Each structure stands twice: as C-alpha cells, then as structure tokens.
Amino acid sequence: MKVLYVAYARMPTEKAHGIQIASMCSALGDQGAQVTLLVPTWTNHLTVSVFDYYSITSNFSIEYLPAGPHLPGRLGYVLRKILFAMSVFRRAGRVECDAVITRSQWVTWMLSRRCKVFYEIHDFPGLRRRFWWRLIRGARGYISTNQFKADKLCRIFGVSPKRVLVAPNGYEPKLFEFAADKNELRRELSLPAHKRIVLYTGNVYGWKGVETLAHAARMLPELLFVFVGGTDRDIVRFREEHKDAESILLVPHQRHSLVPRYLRAADILVLPNSASTIESRVYTSPVKLFEYLASGTPVVASDLPSVREIVDERHVHFFAPDDATSLVQALRDILVQPSEAATRAARGRELVRAFSWDKRARNILMHIRALR
Known part of the structure; x- marks a missing residue:
C-alpha cells in the first residue's frame, strides 16, 4: 500500500507531535506500507536527520515542499498552511497513492476528490466549527486519538462510527530495551545518586501544568525536581521565574532516544497537565503518558478525562489538576508506600504493551482497507 503522510510541521522538532509523526511513518513502513512523508521546507536549527533524531528505521522517504515565505500574524499563518496544501496537491497529482493520512484540514479539502484521505483528529475548533467540517467532510475516514473526539464527531456531524477509528498515541518498546540500573543511569546522566528524583x-x-509542579518543588525541598526538555526560549523564561528554587534542576532538550534513560533514572514521574484548557482536559492523548508507563517508574498524573481514557487508580496515582497541595500529597503517598507504587507501576507497564506504534499502525492500515 502506498501512503502519503502529510504533516504541516518542522521536522525534526523538539515537540511531541514530531515523535508521533516520525514514529507512525516508521511503524507504517514496518507493517509493509510504502510511506512518503511530506513536510514544509523550513529552516531548522536541528541539523540531524529525522531518522537519527528519533532513532527510527529509515524505511520511509521524506519530501520537503514549499509553504511560501514567512508572513507575520494569524493571516500569514493560515496563508502558509494553504500554500503548503497547494504544494501537496500538486505533488499528489504526479504519483498515485492508495491513501493520504494527514491532520491538515486544508490538505484534506484539496485532496479528498482526488485521493482517499484519512483525517487524523487531534483537537476540535472552538469557533468556525462548521467551516472546519466543510474542509474535512470529504475524507474517506477519520482517525481520532481518543474516544471523546470520536464521539463528538459522530454526535455533532452525524458521521457513521464505522468511518472513525479510535487510535490513541503510543510508544516504541525498543527504546526501553536496556538493562542499566538506576545507579548506572544516574552516573551516565550526571544526576545525583542519593537524592529522590521527581522527573518531568x-x-x-501553559497547559502542560509545569507551574503546578514547580510550586510543588518549593513545598518539598528535600526532593529534586528534574525538568527535561523545552525550547531554548521557554527554558530561559522558566529558569528566570524559578531561579530561587534550589530543588529544581533544568535539563535542556534531549534527543528522544535518551528520554527512556531519564525516565528509568527517576523515582517518580509526573504528568501535571492543567485543566485550564479543553485541549488538556479532553482532547490530548499524551505521548509522555505511554512512555512513562513503559518505563516501569511510578507515575503521578492529573485527574483529567483525557488521562483516564488510558489509565485509572490501578496504574497511577492521581492528583487534582492545578493543585500543588494535592500533587504534594500524591508524591508523599508514593514515598511512604513504595510497594503499592511499584505494584501500580507494574500494572501500568503491562497495560501499555497494547499501545505500541506498530499496533497503532496495524489498526490504521486495517481501517484504510476496510473503507477502500
């Protein structure tokens, strides 16, 4: 099967959507699809290849298409999306393909009469919903990263559930196949050996909830709170805001293949998503949640519907979103009941086996074949 995977995104990128895009292209290739990733031609300060950056097999091709000059403001942003979609339209007309997978509504609109387009839903527009629907209504099928969005699509627009596949995000099991213990990992990563480490x-x-975690760090100075990642600009801002918090350690963005080693080096992992945005409450399917679970390290997570679609109290410890006091209590519960925390972590590690990128790719290809 020939698949065009279209993403309006800088690749590689420090952001989680880059992990999802690259991992899915590789997983689709592993399942036998002939995949071409189409992305904009943008200047990128990350000079390493997509395959090296994400530690994935080079089993798909990448083409960079023009998206027009940089234009300021919201209008410029939308115009570049349209120009990129036009480039994709011209490219798709030159070579036959069996399916197009994209999260771009403009690409969906332009290609739906020419190709079998499968629109991947990551959020819902708050305004101009009818206009959004006009752009994507021609898709052959839909891929939703959680049940909430799938139900909403069917309820509001009358889409048949048979056309909608619920496919949460996932993780790559091979990244967690290493035998180093916690002490070895801490030496390797220059983390203190005798501190209890809470890691994000x-x-x-914004909605990632890191301010709540930073407030919790001030309330538990005996622990070390390690934040791994972020863009250079955001790290500078965050460091300035919390420069007086001695229990916070900021680690610059790391290549994705190193992240599992940080996860295993920690004592507790935190998913502190805020309830302040609808994206965080009900739309997101957090890649980090799957990777946290795969590490086998105890997890504390915001009690949100988007998180509960995957886990419950059998797998993680919950806390009230945006409530540092509640988060502190959840962290203390793990520290005073380590055996219970280990039991939940083991259940989470078993649960997440069903969410590999390969299994997600297999389900998507079955969905495409069923609707052809």
Whole structure:
C-alpha cells in the first residue's frame, strides 16, 4: 500500500507531535506500507536527520515542499498552511497513492476528490466549527486519538462510527530495551545518586501544568525536581521565574532516544497537565503518558478525562489538576508506600504493551482497507 503522510510541521522538532509523526511513518513502513512523508521546507536549527533524531528505521522517504515565505500574524499563518496544501496537491497529482493520512484540514479539502484521505483528529475548533467540517467532510475516514473526539464527531456531524477509528498515541518498546540500573543511569546522566528524583519530560509552557509542579518543588525541598526538555526560549523564561528554587534542576532538550534513560533514572514521574484548557482536559492523548508507563517508574498524573481514557487508580496515582497541595500529597503517598507504587507501576507497564506504534499502525492500515 502506498501512503502519503502529510504533516504541516518542522521536522525534526523538539515537540511531541514530531515523535508521533516520525514514529507512525516508521511503524507504517514496518507493517509493509510504502510511506512518503511530506513536510514544509523550513529552516531548522536541528541539523540531524529525522531518522537519527528519533532513532527510527529509515524505511520511509521524506519530501520537503514549499509553504511560501514567512508572513507575520494569524493571516500569514493560515496563508502558509494553504500554500503548503497547494504544494501537496500538486505533488499528489504526479504519483498515485492508495491513501493520504494527514491532520491538515486544508490538505484534506484539496485532496479528498482526488485521493482517499484519512483525517487524523487531534483537537476540535472552538469557533468556525462548521467551516472546519466543510474542509474535512470529504475524507474517506477519520482517525481520532481518543474516544471523546470520536464521539463528538459522530454526535455533532452525524458521521457513521464505522468511518472513525479510535487510535490513541503510543510508544516504541525498543527504546526501553536496556538493562542499566538506576545507579548506572544516574552516573551516565550526571544526576545525583542519593537524592529522590521527581522527573518531568516535555515542554515547559501553559497547559502542560509545569507551574503546578514547580510550586510543588518549593513545598518539598528535600526532593529534586528534574525538568527535561523545552525550547531554548521557554527554558530561559522558566529558569528566570524559578531561579530561587534550589530543588529544581533544568535539563535542556534531549534527543528522544535518551528520554527512556531519564525516565528509568527517576523515582517518580509526573504528568501535571492543567485543566485550564479543553485541549488538556479532553482532547490530548499524551505521548509522555505511554512512555512513562513503559518505563516501569511510578507515575503521578492529573485527574483529567483525557488521562483516564488510558489509565485509572490501578496504574497511577492521581492528583487534582492545578493543585500543588494535592500533587504534594500524591508524591508523599508514593514515598511512604513504595510497594503499592511499584505494584501500580507494574500494572501500568503491562497495560501499555497494547499501545505500541506498530499496533497503532496495524489498526490504521486495517481501517484504510476496510473503507477502500
């Protein structure tokens, strides 16, 4: 099967959507699909190849297409999306393909009469919903990263559930196939051997809930709170805001293949997503949640519907979103009941086996074949 995977994104990128895009292209290739990833031609300060950056097999091809000059403001942003979609339209007209997978509504609109397009839903527009639907209604099928969005699509627009595949994000099991113990990993990563470490990976902005975690760090100075990742600009801002918090350690963005080693080096992992945005509450399917579970390290997570679609109290410890006091209590519960924490972590590690990228790719290809 020939698949065009279209993403309006800088690749590689420090952001989680890059992990999802690269991992899915590789997983689809592992399942026998002939995949071409189409992305914009943008200047990128990350000079390493996509395959090396994400430690994936080079079993798909990448083409960079023009998206027009940089234009300021919201109008410029939308215009570049349209120009990129036009480039994709011209490219798709030159070579036959069996399916197009994209999260771009403009690509879906332009290609739906020419190709079998499968639109991947990562969020819902708050405004101009009818306009959004006009752009994506021609898709042959839909791929939703959680049940909430799938139900909403069917309820509001009358889409048949048979056309919608619920496929949460996932993780790559091979990245966790290493035998180093916690002490070895801490020496390797220059982390203190005798401190209890609470660790977070990802960007340090807004709805990620990192401010709640930083407040918790001030309330538990005996622990070390390690934040791994973020863009250079966000790290500078975050460091300035919390420069007086001695229990916070900021580690610059790391190549994705190193992240599992940080996860195993920690005592507790935190998913502190805020309830302040609808994206965080119900739309997201956090890649870091699957990787946290795969590490086997105890997890503390915000009690949100988006998180509970995957786990419950059998697998993680919950805390009230945006509540540092509740988070502190959850952390203390793990520290005083390590055997219970280990039991939940083991259950989480078993649960996440069902969410590999390869299994997600297999389900998507079955969905495409069923709707052809």
